[in-house]
Amino acid sequence: MNELFxxxxxxxxxxxxxxxxxxxxxxxxxxxxxxxxxxxxxxxxALLATSLKPLHVKNEALSKKKDILSAVDASFAKADDxxxxxxxxxxxxxxxxxxxxxxxxxxxxxxxxKAEDLDMKKEEKKAEADRSYPLYVYNHNGKDLYIVxxxxxxxxxxxxxxxxxxxDFRTIAGVTFDHAGxxxxxxxxxxxxxxxxxxxxGDKIYNDKTGEYLVVKKGGQRDFNKEYEVDAISGATVTCDxxxxxxxxxxxxxxxxxKNK
Amino acid sequence: xxxxAVQEKDVAVKSSEPLFGKKERALITDPLNDxxxxxxxxxxxxxxxxxxTLVVPSFVMAIAVVFVCAFANLTVSLLRTSMPKQVRMIxxxxxxxxxxxxxxxxxxxxxxxxxxxxxxxxxLIITNCIVMGRLEAFAMANKPWRSFLDGIGNGLGYGGILIxxxxxxxxxxxxxxxxxxxIGPTPEYLIDTVSAGWGSTLxxxxxxxxxxxxxxxxxxxxxxxxxxxxxxxxxLVDIS
Numbered sequence: 001m002n003e004l005f006x007x008x009x010x011x012x013x014x015x016x017x018x019x020x021x022x023x024x025x026x027x028x029x030x031x032x033x034x035x036x037x038x039x040x041x042x043x044x045x046a047l048l049a050t051s052l053k054p055l056h057v058k059n060e061a062l063s064k065k066k067d068i069l070s071a072v073d074a075s076f077a078k079a080d081d082x083x084x085x086x087x088x089x090x091x092x093x094x095x096x097x098x099x100x101x102x103x104x105x106x107x108x109x110x111x112x113x114k115a116e117d118l119d120m121k122k123e124e125k126k127a128e129a130d131r132s133y134p135l136y137v138y139n140h141n142g143k144d145l146y147i148v149x150x151x152x153x154x155x156x157x158x159x160x161x162x163x164x165x166x167x168d169f170r171t172i173a174g175v176t177f178d179h180a181g182x183x184x185x186x187x188x189x190x191x192x193x194x195x196x197x198x199x200x201x202g203d204k205i206y207n208d209k210t211g212e213y214l215v216v217k218k219g220g221q222r223d224f225n226k227e228y229e230v231d232a233i234s235g236a237t238v239t240c241d242x243x244x245x246x247x248x249x250x251x252x253x254x255x256x257x258x259k260n261k
Numbered sequence: 262x263x264x265x266a267v268q269e270k271d272v273a274v275k276s277s278e279p280l281f282g283k284k285e286r287a288l289i290t291d292p293l294n295d296x297x298x299x300x301x302x303x304x305x306x307x308x309x310x311x312x313x314t315l316v317v318p319s320f321v322m323a324i325a326v327v328f329v330c331a332f333a334n335l336t337v338s339l340l341r342t343s344m345p346k347q348v349r350m351i352x353x354x355x356x357x358x359x360x361x362x363x364x365x366x367x368x369x370x371x372x373x374x375x376x377x378x379x380x381x382x383x384x385l386i387i388t389n390c391i392v393m394g395r396l397e398a399f400a401m402a403n404k405p406w407r408s409f410l411d412g413i414g415n416g417l418g419y420g421g422i423l424i425x426x427x428x429x430x431x432x433x434x435x436x437x438x439x440x441x442x443x444i445g446p447t448p449e450y451l452i453d454t455v456s457a458g459w460g461s462t463l464x465x466x467x468x469x470x471x472x473x474x475x476x477x478x479x480x481x482x483x484x485x486x487x488x489x490x491x492x493x494x495x496x497l498v499d500i501s
Contacts, residue, residue: 025345033345037352041359048366055370063373181381 064116071147071162071176072138092137098129100256120151120160133253145173148254152246155238157181163205169258170204187239199230213248216240288410292418295496299422300487304390308382309423310479316439318378319427323420325383327413329360330392334412337400353396361386391419426482434473
């Protein structure tokens with residue numbers, strides 16, 4: 001067996017290999033070859049990544065702003081970059097701590113950390129008491145809309161969303177969801193299905209009587225008279241339960257803040 | 262089958278290779294029909310199922326695969342004489358991974374929305390069997406220019422099918438084509454199936470087929486395409 005598969009005899013027996021390849025290279029050559037190849041590739045990629053980084057950062061910041069604004073109006077998702085920048089510059093932003101107080105932390109460079117600088121991914125890894133929460137206030141035709149964000153678990157990976165609340169802090173004016181890896185056509189519908197998102201509009205996110213948050217209810221169980229329930233997507237129960245949990249777990253700092261308003 | 266035939270001929274002919282001779286043209290046109298990577302060789306199906314819900318991402322995916330396939334073939338063909346046999350797969354993989362990362366970085370900088378739509382599937386070009394298959398079957402035994410053409414041909418063969426499947430799925434699943442609204446229940450659409458007018462009288466019964474959006478629909482569509490291609494191109498019919 002050993003002889004049959006030793007590289008020497010195998011290569012010489014193979015008819016398909018070009019005559020130039022009959023030579024078996026030394027280990028030294030192989031090591032040097034791979035070393036040079038990988039170094040060249042690493043160098044070129046590093047150069048490319050560094051030179052494109054400013055554009056990447058700009059695109060990511062813009063897409064974040066787009067996500068937040070599309071909680072107010074879905075048409076922002078398709079708006080031009082200039083419109084997004086311009087609209088977003090008028091949005092007031094606050095950073096809340098876990099008790100709902102406005103905090104003004106500074107970053108290493110001494111600049112104030114704004115809500116748009118928060119990385120929800122990093123915040124989620126912190127202990128609950130140390131997390132910071134972004135709050136945006138968007139003035140829509142003279143009325144303030146409060147945009148709150150939450151993050152939780154879907155079926156396969158993280159899901160997150162923003163809710164625009166009217167100034168009674170209860171009625172939902174718009175929502176937007178996104179996900180890292182939900183199934184297209186099923187769980188991913190929380191992002192893609194505008195009918196699902198439309199259900200939230202006009203509903204209340206918090207029930208003052210029972211102290212419960214809005215619930216995404218599995219098919220057919222939703223009571224249409226209740227404004228604290230929306231209908232789940234069939235086939236995406238776990239993702240929809242994730243939305244329910246995300247709202248229940250992530251809203252308390254915002255409501256602590258709203259209480260004092 | 263045709264692969265090995267082309268290969269052997271290429272090895273035999275060494276003198277005078279024109280830039281766009283008959284053989285060079287065949288390298289591009291052959292994978293478009295007679296030797297299509299998707300419908301004849303049935304390779305690259307995974308990404309063909311996943312990205313073909315919308316035309317625009319499929320188009321970008323097609324361009325990305327043409328780029329990766331062509332330049333991976335070119336690079337590997339240039340390296341083929343110096344490449345140590347023991348690590349040739351690893352070297353091929355490094356070349357493919359390098360090119361795919363370039364595509365990813367460039368897309369992220371210049372077309373962020375498409376980058377987000379394609380997300381993980383750009384990275385998965387690395388595992389697209391068409392790319393590696395062409396490197397092993399063609400670029401390792403042929404000169405750079407021909408390998409480059411072969412890469413373009415196979416990329417186009419894959420991309421063409423991708424766009425056809427995406428067009429069918431988008432039109433019947435969402436009523437749009439590349440974002441342009443064709444048929445649907447609001448006045449924004451070209452054929453408005455709800456409000457009064459010729460659209461609702463003729464197409465009032467019409468509803469988008471939700472199945473078309475799901476990955477399974479790509480299987481039916483590709484299957485039907487294979488059927489059509491085989492009934493029209495008799496060369497492909499297996500007589501035995």
